[in-house]
Amino acid sequence: MPHSPARPDRQTERTRWTRSADAWDRWADRMAEPADRMNQPLLRAVGLAPGHRLLDLASGTGEPALSAAALVGADGLVVATDLVASMLEGTRRRAAQRRTDALHFSLADMEHLPFAAASFDRVTCRFGLMFAPDAVRAAAEVARVLRPGGVAGFVVWGPAEENTLFRELAAAVDSVLGPDPEAGMPILFRFAAEGSLAAALAEGGLEVTDEQPLRLDHSVPAGRPFWAPTLDMGFAPRLTGEPAERLAAVRETADQRFRDLAGPDGMVPVRLHARLCIGRKA
Template structure:
């Protein structure tokens, strides 16, 4: 059995981080798109498809999916925490005013009890969300239920913490300052190859396929490239910190990454995995 925080703890965690996700969503859009495109490709999303995006947060990848599905398709973004979607709704409105074209609909929804009819969607996507669901078997059965026969579900999850330098580095410093509370562990729930595939097959998927992505981001030394990840993934632990403690923590994070710089560049490896089922 997986050791995993309960549902109320997860809800509180993301409610506490909602403002940070909204604040960083636009500055991080280009970087997010580098992850969104391979996920949507893996799902097989094409014009005219009906897609459900789970754990959409501030709108990724639902916003890009709406462009790809086009006027003849439908994209519905969902999240357990309504506050997380405030940024998604704002961004959809801003993009619509700036670019026109189709926009996703957003709805609060629990993955374990989706408010949709059987076989309602051609595709389901979930970027870095499935690992936070305590009742993952129930969620995967619901995904299978709302997919039409022949439809595909594509999940993106993190590989091992050791292969994700940004989380590993920030997590170590946060633990040094605030103690270890285990809140980073759920990110890597499906780090082991084949683990999510096995859960999907147990939930009714007949075939699964996995693809690893291991890019190395080259960040400029001396720049706080790590601040978005700190706010978005650790914000629930930082809200009560005074200015002095927050400043000291950030200074130690900066020193950690500056120590890894080579010729003015900090290599930041990442390891994600796309798991597709049908």
């Protein structure tokens, strides 16, 4: 299956994520528990075990690198990497609080990994591959740095219409600020089509052993800002520098959109649909 035509540009991504770093660091600790509900299936699916050497790509503020470091233990190693230094700073800060000796850091573009061939047992990449302009090249780099028999796990977003928070917040932001000139949503959902992620991994030389949906649906009371972390983190580059009244208008629009989704019990159904794909180095 062909990938979506939305293609990121490395410099635009670097700028976007540099502008997002403060918001991500601000929310990272408070979002750790929901984040771990996605980390654990990923770490289980790659079969991460004590003593493993794991490379985590696009670690951002530390998901799933911090959970992985706790799992591999003192005899293992986790290398947290990212294209953007200020995003990785959040992982460093959080790691320092936990005194995790297993965790190491490296600035790294996933298309050009600064590691020797066959140096890792496992590779993870949570919500990162879609931002690599050449995802096939990134997959080929993963295949190169994995040891034979090593396993890589990737998590990407499923369809936008099945991700309530992004869908409603993008509509709220666009309605106040106008359309996004950088096509952030099409890039975010670049591998939403079933089979598209598996195709990129296979083209990069990984043997795809599993692709499965990850769904975390829940209900939340309308009128509460449960959407605030996603608005801050996901839309920071667009919102930074906007005047206070426009930011207030975005929040009011978002709040109204979620109230409109609530059922008679006042609860808003919030759907989350991601996709997990596992590749093996032959």
